[in-house]
Amino acid sequence: MESLADSLTRRWAQPAPMAQAGFYYAPNNPGDDRAMCFTCNVCLVCWEATDEPWSEHERHSPTCPFVKGEYTQNVPLSVTHATSPAQVHSETSK
Numbered sequence: 001m002e003s004l005a006d007s008l009t010r011r012w013a014q015p016a017p018m019a020q021a022g023f024y025y026a027p028n029n030p031g032d033d034r035a036m037c038f039t040c041n042v043c044l045v046c047w048e049a050t051d052e053p054w055s056e057h058e059r060h061s062p063t064c065p066f067v068k069g070e071y072t073q074n075v076p077l078s079v080t081h082a083t084s085p086a087q088v089h090s091e092t093s094k
């Protein structure tokens with residue numbers, strides 16, 4: 001006999017990478033391996049031990065702010081650079 005805990009442990013072979021990829025465990029039914037992203041709420045099930053959480057996340061939800069790295073940054077670097085005027089280092093301040 002295989003216990004429910006054993007089954008979940010086998011499916012969720014990499015709980016730390018799952019969490020780092022933004023997923024939390026959200027089963028619909030006992031024994032379910034449903035996981036949800038806390039940012040975009042995408043639901044993924046039927047995880048394989050070989051699945052890469054980040055790859056699955058990006059594949060199923062390419063616009064997720066967490067996947068795009070925007071969630072943890074208050075001001076994206078690209079915006080900062082884009083709004084900086086060119087030629088700021090002129091000699092006029094001497």
Ligand SMILES: [Zn+2]
Binds near residue numbers: 022039
């Ligand atoms: Zn997401």
